[in-house]
Amino acid sequence: MIGRIVSLGRRGCEVLEALGRAGQFLAQSAVGVPSREGWYLWLRQVHFVGVLSLAIVLVSGLFIGMVLALQGYTLLVDFGAEQALGQMVALSLLRELSPVVAALLFAGRAGSALTAEIGLMKATEQLTSMEMIGVDPLRRVVAPRLWAGFVALPLLTVGFSVVGIYGGYLVGVEWLGVFEGSYWGNMQASVDFVGDVGNGMVKSVVFALVVTWIAVFQGYDLVPTSEGISRATTRTVVYSSLAVLGLDFVLTALMFGGFS
Amino acid sequence: MTDSPFVVVEGLHFARGEKDIFRGVELQIPRGKITAILGPSGTGKTTLLKLIGGQLAPDEGRVRIDGEDVHALSRKALFRLRRRMGMLFQSGALFSDLSVFENVAFPLRVHTDLPEAMIRDVALMKLQAVGLRGARDLMPSELSGGMARRVALARAIALDPELILYDEPFVGQDPISKGVLVQLIKRLNDALGLTAIVVSHDIQETLSIADYVYVISDGRVMAHGTPDSLDVDEDPRVSQFVHGEPDGPVPFHYPATDFFSDILNMEKRS
Numbered sequence: 001m002i003g004r005i006v007s008l009g010r011r012g013c014e015v016l017e018a019l020g021r022a023g024q025f026l027a028q029s030a031v032g033v034p035s036r037e038g039w040y041l042w043l044r045q046v047h048f049v050g051v052l053s054l055a056i057v058l059v060s061g062l063f064i065g066m067v068l069a070l071q072g073y074t075l076l077v078d079f080g081a082e083q084a085l086g087q088m089v090a091l092s093l094l095r096e097l098s099p100v101v102a103a104l105l106f107a108g109r110a111g112s113a114l115t116a117e118i119g120l121m122k123a124t125e126q127l128t129s130m131e132m133i134g135v136d137p138l139r140r141v142v143a144p145r146l147w148a149g150f151v152a153l154p155l156l157t158v159g160f161s162v163v164g165i166y167g168g169y170l171v172g173v174e175w176l177g178v179f180e181g182s183y184w185g186n187m188q189a190s191v192d193f194v195g196d197v198g199n200g201m202v203k204s205v206v207f208a209l210v211v212t213w214i215a216v217f218q219g220y221d222l223v224p225t226s227e228g229i230s231r232a233t234t235r236t237v238v239y240s241s242l243a244v245l246g247l248d249f250v251l252t253a254l255m256f257g258g259f260s
Numbered sequence: 261m262t263d264s265p266f267v268v269v270e271g272l273h274f275a276r277g278e279k280d281i282f283r284g285v286e287l288q289i290p291r292g293k294i295t296a297i298l299g300p301s302g303t304g305k306t307t308l309l310k311l312i313g314g315q316l317a318p319d320e321g322r323v324r325i326d327g328e329d330v331h332a333l334s335r336k337a338l339f340r341l342r343r344r345m346g347m348l349f350q351s352g353a354l355f356s357d358l359s360v361f362e363n364v365a366f367p368l369r370v371h372t373d374l375p376e377a378m379i380r381d382v383a384l385m386k387l388q389a390v391g392l393r394g395a396r397d398l399m400p401s402e403l404s405g406g407m408a409r410r411v412a413l414a415r416a417i418a419l420d421p422e423l424i425l426y427d428e429p430f431v432g433q434d435p436i437s438k439g440v441l442v443q444l445i446k447r448l449n450d451a452l453g454l455t456a457i458v459v460s461h462d463i464q465e466t467l468s469i470a471d472y473v474y475v476i477s478d479g480r481v482m483a484h485g486t487p488d489s490l491d492v493d494e495d496p497r498v499s500q501f502v503h504g505e506p507d508g509p510v511p512f513h514y515p516a517t518d519f520f521s522d523i524l525n526m527e528k529r530s
Contacts, residue, residue, distance in 0.1 A: 028335075037370075121356075129353035132313055132425075133367045133415075134343035136335070140370075 022217045029138040029216075030146050041144040049110035049145070049212075050152030054159065056109050057102055061093075061160035064101060065167025068092055072168075073176050082176075086183035087190040089168035094191065094200045095256065098161040100248050103207035106153050107240035111215035114145055115236040118219025119229040127220075142216050149212025150205070157204040199255045206247060211240040264327075266291040266423060266455040267312060272321035274304070274311060281307055283479035284321070294449050294456040296470035296487075298463065300501065303476050305459040306350070309425050312457070313347060314338050325423065343371055346416030346424040350431060352408035354400040360387070360411050361396040367418040386414040390444060406437030410444065417448060423455045424448075430462040438462075442469055463502060467491075475501060 068089050076082045118141065121127050127137040165187075172178040191197065215236045222232035267289035274282040281304040289295045299305050310316045312323050314330040323330045328341060354363050365383040368374060374382070387393040390410040400408060409429065416424055426445065430438045446469040449456050460466045467473065467487040474484045475498055483490060483498040490502055499505070516522070 124356065125349045125351050125353035126355055128315060129347065129349055129412075130355075131315060131339075132342055132345065132347040133370070134339045134341075134345075135367075135370050136339055 018221075021221065022213070025138070025142075025217050025220060026146075026213055029142040038139075038144065041140065042147055045144045045148030046152055049106075049114065049148050050155060053106060053109045053152070053156060057105055057156045057160050058163045060101060060105055061098070061163040062167040064097055064160075065089060065093065065164030065169075066171045068097070068164070069168035069171035069176070073172060073178070082172075082178050083182035084186050085168070085172045085178050086165075086185075086187035089172070090165055090187045090191050091196060093161050093164045093168075094196045096200075096248075096252070098157050098164060099200050099203040099207055100244060102157040102160045102204065103153060103211055103244045104241055106149075106156060106208075107211045107215070107237055107244070110149065110152070111211050111236045111240050112233045114149070114212070114215040115219040115222075115233045116229055118142070118145070118216060119222045119224070119232050122220065122222065123224035123226075123229060138220075142220060145216050146212055149215070150208050153208035153211065154201060154204040157201070161200070199251075202255075203248065203251050206251065207244050210243045210247065214240050214243065264291070265289055266326055267457070268322075268324045269308075269312070270322045270324070272308075272311065272323070273319045274307065274316070275319055276307075280479050282311075282318075285476065285479070285481055287474055287481065289455060289457055290472060291455050292453050293471040294445070294458060294469055296458045296460065296466045296473045297476060298460060298466060298473060298501070299476035299482075301461060304479070305461075305476065306427050308476070309347070309427050309457070309459055313342065313345065313425060343419060344422045346419070346421040348409065348413050348416050348424070348426045348429055350428045352400070352405075352412040354403075354408055354412055354415070356400050358400075359396070360392065360398050360400070360403070363400070363411060364414045364418055367415065371419060383414075383418065386418050387411075389417070389448070390414045391440070404437075406433050406440065409433070409437075409441065413441075413444060413448075417452065417454075420452060421454060423457070426456065426458040426460070428460055428462075429458065430460060430465050438465060445469055463504060467502075477501070 069085060072085050072088045072092075073082055076085060076088070118127075121137075121141065127141065130137045130140065169180075169183060173180045173183050218232040218236045218239070222228045265288040267287070269285055269287040269289075272282050272285040273280075285308070287295075287297075297305055297308060307316065311318055312325070312330070314323075314333070317331050322332075325341060325345075328337075330338065330341065333341060354360075355366065358366065361383055364386050365379050368379045368382055372379075384393055384396070387396055390413050392407060392410055392414065395403065395407065395411070400411070403411065429441050429445065433441065442465050445456065445458065448454070449469075458466055458470065467490075470487055472484070473487055473490050475482045475490065477497065482501075483493055483495060485493070490498060493499060493502065
């Protein structure tokens with residue numbers, strides 16, 4: 001019994017210590033004005049984590065919009081309310097599905113790649129050699145990746161929403177025959193820019209911070225062996241997914257739960 | 261002032277978990293000389309270099325480089341100090357996304373405002389010094405182990421450092437590469453007058469170029485002196501290590517119970 005309490009306490013201390021390290025890591029790498037070369041490194045990373053994730057995010061967005069329209073139509077048509085399909089697709093996507101699914105895809109596609117890349121640089125002593133050359137790897141390697149993730153995910157979320165709404169249009173209007181005017185008109189009338197689009201973007205920004213932070217920290221803090229890289233990559237996806245889903249509940253409760 | 265040691269290690273204690281790696285190490289690395297730190301595998305030689313370079317912090321004791329207490333410096337000041345140092349890693353640690361030329365030019369690009377033409381000239385001069393000017397366009401993945409280490413050496417001297425740390429420079433090298441590296445280290449030291457610390461367990465190669473030698477074992481400095489004085493040292497531990505004798509104070513066998521009783525027990529069990 002005592003042994004279990006001791007091991008629980010030790011585990012708690014380790015978690016607190018890791019959180020402290022992660023906080024210090026974020027403060028040291030994300031704060032500061034980038035140099036001219038820093039902008040170039042940042043742009044390269046935006047391409048790596050953002051542009052290269054476009055295909056998976058947009059294709060997923062299209063399918064999710066199409067499925068939403070199909071499922072929504074079969075429900076709404078029973079009540080003769082299929083004209084509200086545009087409203088349903090748009091609100092589901094903007095408030096909930098776009099930020100969450102885009103963040104989950106981002107964690108799987110870009111987050112794991114960030115962890116593996118930084119981890120491999122650590123395992124092959126590239127980060128250490130950078131330190132010995134007098135270049136801070138937190139500023140040169142970590143910061144551009146962090147800021148690229150912070151910017152790329154909200155933009156990917158916008159793309160996801162746009163393509164998803166278009167997917168809903170294809171299925172609802174072009175295929176199932178919902179009146180085009182009511183699809184767009186109901187959407188326009190019911191979607192509030194600040195309340196729906198704005199809150200969805202706030203979610204996306206929070207998820208971007210969390211997922212990218214987890215990904216780069218896991219890469220930087222891993223045990224520099226092949227097994228360590230594999231474990232850290234898995235941890236990135238698991239922790240990011242749990243954090244996104246957990247935070248989504250908290251943010252939804254705060255934004256739409258009527259507590260304000 | 262110029263006669264004062266460039267690196268001074270005082271009462272260094274360092275432990276990893278429960279295991280003591282260093283228990284009061286004292287070193288004085290003379291300026292402009294090649295100092296070798298020898299010791300059996302697992303004695304913490306690489307850890308010692310990391311402590312000198314400020315990548316690890318000691319539990320007790322101090323490391324001073326040219327009078328500056330390495331572990332009392334702010335992160336910014338430590339990075340400034342490191343610009344005066346170069347380090348050759350065991351693996352070479354070249355940046356895998358940059359070509360050979362860009363690897364050597366990297367320190368020049370980040371720490372100087374030199375025009376591109378000057379950076380090109382300096383990088384090519386460094387590559388010429390290690391005999392790899394012709395390999396400038398290759399990527400690190402296209403280099404052999406020996407070539408990678410020579411490129412890493414060119415990168416380490418790109419900014420003309422005052423101190424250079426070599427971490428096991430000869431390990432895993434074929435005889436030709438080993439000979440090339442031995443010559444290069446000596447020649448660079450003579451030409452640039454830099455202070456060098458070579459950590460190694462390749463005795464003959466290291467002793468052939470070292471001006472002064474420290475032998476580390478069991479967390480302490482076991483012996484120190486010139487290569488000639490260590491060669492005739494009568495301490496059986498030093499003699500065993502320097503002459504590569506398989507058995508002696510450092511036993512050939514890992515501690516175990518009596519061999520015959522172990523065998524007999526085995527027979528009983530079977």
